[in-house]
Amino acid sequence: MEAVQVPIHRIFINGQWVESASGRTYEINNPAHTDQVLGAVQAAVVPDAEAAVEAAHAALKAWAGTPAPQRGAILYKAFELLRDRQDEFARSITLEEGKTLPDAKGEVKRSMNIMEYAAGEGRRMFGYTTPSELTNTVAYTVRRPLGVVAIITPWNFPLAIPAWKIAPALVCGNTLVFKPASSTPLTAVKLVELFEEAGLPPGVLNLVTGPGASVGDCLVNHPKVNGISFTGSTEIGSRLYVQAAETLKKVQCEMGGKNAVIVLADADIDKTLRGVVQGAFGSTGQRCTATSRVIVEESIYEPFIEELIRQTSQLKIGDGMDEGIDVSPTASESQYSKIMEYIGIGTEEGARLAYGGRGLTGPEYDGGYYVEPTIFTDVQEDMRIAQEEIFGPVLTVFKAVDLDDAIRLANSVKFGLSSSIYTHDLSKGFQYVDQVEAGMVHINSPTLGGEVHLPFGGMKASGVGAREQGTEAVNFFSEVVTVYIDYAASRTQAKFI
Numbered sequence: 001m002e003a004v005q006v007p008i009h010r011i012f013i014n015g016q017w018v019e020s021a022s023g024r025t026y027e028i029n030n031p032a033h034t035d036q037v038l039g040a041v042q043a044a045v046v047p048d049a050e051a052a053v054e055a056a057h058a059a060l061k062a063w064a065g066t067p068a069p070q071r072g073a074i075l076y077k078a079f080e081l082l083r084d085r086q087d088e089f090a091r092s093i094t095l096e097e098g099k100t101l102p103d104a105k106g107e108v109k110r111s112m113n114i115m116e117y118a119a120g121e122g123r124r125m126f127g128y129t130t131p132s133e134l135t136n137t138v139a140y141t142v143r144r145p146l147g148v149v150a151i152i153t154p155w156n157f158p159l160a161i162p163a164w165k166i167a168p169a170l171v172c173g174n175t176l177v178f179k180p181a182s183s184t185p186l187t188a189v190k191l192v193e194l195f196e197e198a199g200l201p202p203g204v205l206n207l208v209t210g211p212g213a214s215v216g217d218c219l220v221n222h223p224k225v226n227g228i229s230f231t232g233s234t235e236i237g238s239r240l241y242v243q244a245a246e247t248l249k250k251v252q253c254e255m256g257g258k259n260a261v262i263v264l265a266d267a268d269i270d271k272t273l274r275g276v277v278q279g280a281f282g283s284t285g286q287r288c289t290a291t292s293r294v295i296v297e298e299s300i301y302e303p304f305i306e307e308l309i310r311q312t313s314q315l316k317i318g319d320g321m322d323e324g325i326d327v328s329p330t331a332s333e334s335q336y337s338k339i340m341e342y343i344g345i346g347t348e349e350g351a352r353l354a355y356g357g358r359g360l361t362g363p364e365y366d367g368g369y370y371v372e373p374t375i376f377t378d379v380q381e382d383m384r385i386a387q388e389e390i391f392g393p394v395l396t397v398f399k400a401v402d403l404d405d406a407i408r409l410a411n412s413v414k415f416g417l418s419s420s421i422y423t424h425d426l427s428k429g430f431q432y433v434d435q436v437e438a439g440m441v442h443i444n445s446p447t448l449g450g451e452v453h454l455p456f457g458g459m460k461a462s463g464v465g466a467r468e469q470g471t472e473a474v475n476f477f478s479e480v481v482t483v484y485i486d487y488a489a490s491r492t493q494a495k496f497i
């Protein structure tokens, strides 16, 4: 049989699609059918990353000098192109990452929102004016770009996370080197093609598809890189944060989570269950905001678990491209192995495997990385499955005596990304908002998602540096310069009070 030719994508440096200096490429497979090769990309190496930084550095002056509304207009064009190609992008995400097509469409929609919003920031690049202490003096602030920024992204949102970093970084006048996750570079290539078509000048956005350990590491250490926007694991993020301090780069790291839902006895149980099941098993639990813990007030613990198991058992598992699928494969072999290992750890630690726990095989599943939605009950807070990020369709259930106990349990992990409470008691809801340690907090809605005009990110081991999205993004991607003008030019000496 004749071998099927797959597209081989190049890296993008200084407005040109070029081969890597390594002369090597690697293939990307569909996680639902691992024998299906989707395409190949360059195995970029350090000299490629260095060339990309040089190109970004060379393009900086002209891009930074382009009026922000004009930069915004190019972003708006990119938004329009994405709007026209929504289905194509959604298919690319599902094929490459494995999430269901409706989830992928949601990711594309969110990316469109981000690009549209960021385009408008070109007309809102506000500073402020304020009275000076000095006579005949005007004092105000302006924004300048950071410079060359490295964009380092994970595989679980191969379009939205790059978009929510690249769009605000560009509108603020920075030039970029984008290093996507090694397992999902194909959607990244499409995104860069989109910006190229939208009219971005050469060198403003560069793409290198290569390993984090070498290419990513080069960007983190490079003296001509002024800022880093990273999303990924806490392990890599915390290491990168230390390294970047050596060259005093401005850094934002969005990292892991162990998000909890608290269910109080007065909650609307039907609505709560829908939120918990969606939060835990939607996108196969591979969202940073996925629900991985549910803390239930003891008076409703048993009936809640019974119904949770019943609803989980009704979820349809299969290829994300098929209709009506709730849970699709995990994204890669390493994801599959890690999740299965944690299921083994939970059982060994003495938690009760109340539902699921198997890797799925058989004609429908062979050749894909499928893990059954899994529920552990009777989980103790010191267990590894209670403390560590599993990042898959595994939910751990805890019993709480009351609200205080529930908040204590919610805060008992090192992470602090997203959190939720289900209750009709507003007083308890507000106590929770005041005390829970999470960057994003929900009352009566799942731990998931966020809106693009509001800050997104976590505290504790989930995030350092400025939040992403909303106006916070402009704060991160720009430097503020304070200006004093003595318009009478009459002073020989500044006299502050």
Ligand code: NAP
Residues within 6 Å of the ligand: 152, 153, 154, 155, 156, 157, 161, 179, 180, 181, 182, 183, 210, 211, 212, 213, 214, 215, 216, 217, 220, 231, 232, 233, 234, 236, 237, 240, 254, 255, 256, 257, 287, 288, 389, 391, 417, 457, 458, 462
């Ligand atoms: P990861 O292993 O930390 O990788 C993230 C990115 O960092 C990848 O592009 C990776 O490249 C790169 N990288 C690896 N080693 C590096 C190094 N030494 N220097 C510079 N870059 C390096 O994370 P992941 O497995 O892709 O993503 C899953 C994690 O992301 C989970 O922990 C999840 O919670 C987190 N996440 C957080 C958020 C949030 O907003 N808080 C959102 C989504 C995901 P390679 O792919 O080549 O290794």
